[in-house]
Amino acid sequence: MAGDSGDGMQLAGSRFTDATAVFGNDLATLPDFPAEIRAPAGTVAGVSAFQIHFASRDILTPGDAPDVLVAMNPAALKANVALLRRGATILVNEDAFSVRAIQKAGYQQSPLEDGTLDGFTVKRVPMSSLTTRAVEGLDGVSSRDAQKAKNLFALGVLSWLYDRPTDVTERWIRGRFKGPVGAANLAAFRAGWSFGETSELIDVQVKVDPNTDVAPGTYRNVNGTEATALGLIAASVKSGLPLVFGAYPITPASDLLHALARRHDMGVRTIQAEDEIAAASMAVGAAFGGALGVTCTSGPGLDLKTETIGLAVMLELPLVVIDVQRAGPSTGMPTKTEQSDLLQALYGRHGESPLPVLAASSPGQCFEAVYEAARIAITYRTPVILLSDLFVANSSEPWRIPDAASLPPIDPRLRTTTSGPFLPYTRDDNLARPWAVPGTPGLAHRIGGLEKADRTGAISYDGKNHARMTKLRGDKVDGIEVPDLEIHGEADADLLVLGWGSSYGTIRAGARRVREGGGRVATAHLRHLRPMPANTGALLRTFERVLVPEMNSGQLAHELRARYLVNVESYGKVEGQPLLPSELEQEIWQRLS
């Protein structure tokens, strides 16, 4: 579904998604919106699109080449037509194809008339005028309301075309909009559905049966941001620690601030800080006070937080840092995705400043990933970086809701007593130091960024002590227990495709296609980037060829070569868009032949 930024395509897309999820299909989505809040209306730069891929079987990605495009204006058509599968169906809002709009989109003449769309099935639907007619006569509805409702008309048509349940959407419309606007939206949605049913223009209705191959349980649809918010709240509830979340607005991480800011009912305290540095510092200050301190940002903000993260390494206090990665150095492409902060997360601090790094592999998995990040931070008294990205944050998929009771326990083990003088830099079996919070009598102590004497935590410039502390900090991080890397597919396949982060689904889908074609390929996915699973090096060596696809120029490949002296092949992509199963399939075949 593509239209102008103001056309409500994201809203229509997310409604279609919810209906599809409730119906029981598996699905994955990909929103794609412009960086400009309101780019000039009708231009290609201002096109906002929402892609959904759904089926009655396991869905791994939002898909590469869509089968159906809804184009609300000529610019939307122009921006998306090249992505379509040959023979795809295009539903256009015919009313929007005025001479002026056609020129604004950069066409010389109407693409509906000049043969541009030969090879596609084009359905011309006068959506604007049909919507206007559908809402005519409703009390208090202006012509502006009518025009704004055309996205729901389009949603109605699509809902009929794919036989989606209408009650989910209608309930949502009633809950969300009141008065004349609600009435107009409802009328537009129903008119679109009826148009699909009665108009002979749309001659096929597609039935996609519910997915029967799913684990039993209760499901909901989540995007990565929602799952991350829930995971943080879960970690707060299960650890009994208040969640203090400091953030500074930045695309695409701000949505997590928005999601958490609403959760006073779960005791969440959010602070919109004066800058990225303060946001991280507030989380560290809160952690000293016995809270689960969390900060969230994107690349440019991670640069600024670096100093504070280094302090947390030295203080050995729990801190969760979420980096929703976006494309490019400096401001780069804020609304486009990339996985290019890996080496920064691993190494981007001065001194030797080790910390655990995790990555989220799918929208729903963000819950588990951030929960695990919090558990590690609290257990090992260390800052942890969780790498997410714009794609995984904004995409959505059905998520099997865990039972709160089944979540792994998180025990903060706050120190409350001491025999003899309190030594803040002694260590437990995990090499974690005691966490004693202000208000605890007898444990008053001072910590800071200066090097600590082992055990006492006193300021120390002693070289031998510094060497010992450097080693202790490194050993602590590398001693964190992480699950072994698992192979999906045959252990003696001709090629292993190893990925990390949000490309999980794409890699699985690309490899599945190759296997269906008879190719012998296995996959594995890293969720822990430091420490890596203990079997990583050995496992890589059992394969003759290893391919590492990433949305960067080969950062994981670099790390694997350095760490394990293995020869892995890199496939990098930095186009601001997620990897596609079709390109993965092609890359894999190239290496198998």
Added chain:
Amino acid sequence: MAAPELTKADFQSDQETRWCPGCGDYAVLAAVQAFFPELGIPPERIMFVSGIGCAGRFAYYMDTYGMHGIHGRGPALATGLAAARDDLSIWVVTGDGDALSIGGNHLIHALRRNVPVKILLFNNQIYGLTKGQASPTSERGKVTKSTPFGSIDAPFNPLSLALGAEATFVARTIDTDKQHLPAVLRAAAAHDGAAFVEIYQNCPVFNDGAFDALRDKRRGAINRIYLEHGAPIRGVVRAADGTLRLGDDGEPVVHDAHREDPSFAFALSRLSSTPDGPTPIGVFRDVQRAVSGRDLFAELQAARAGATDASLDALMRSGDTWTVS
């Protein structure tokens, strides 16, 4: 509950103090340690947060909870702590470089938010720890290692800056004034909200004598203009055009620290921009305004107390769900 009787020794940590001989910080530390028992707050409920610079070491010398943070970030660290805990007495110790240069942003926002922290700014008009560069309070023309031809930049007036940042409590005192310093600390501690205290502090190595006009017994007696709420301000008059002036040519002025409108306190702060002549000392402004997060605390605490597996389950299952059996 009767608080146990505390003494100065209860606030002295076992760390050896390491400032240069004659440093004004010793006097401030001694005054603070002597003053704290009077608050009746047990040491474990007190937190000192500092940044980087000579003043930053302060946190190590108080036998309370403490954090020696990173350059300029003290107010941000303290804001986070205050967001997590409302049962602590939180003090930030900072210097002119730390608070006004690298940490300027955090200072103004902590004051704007009215975070319940007490900020002690040790102003010696020089960078000491990095060995003698010009600071944001160094006077124009000052020759230092980094300004061999004289500083070309205008200095900040820290009190004017704090008032511009909507500070609810603004005061100034002097490191060696054994009566006035504790009196100002007492007022800062009693203030509900953010308190900003500038302490003129002598650096004997890199900027010796910067405050002699005030610290010196004879000259100080002339130059110190003590501010006392409700009392006439010695040596300050309201001129015919309505402005505050030093001198005696005009109407006497009575100090009003509780005036909502900050322009009076601001006018007082402008009477001296460098401390080499008559200079007001004391509490310039002390007003009430909503304290950051105060109203939220009870609500969030109650919510947390009720947060169980059941409420987590309910949250996770909110919205449209479906069940596969």
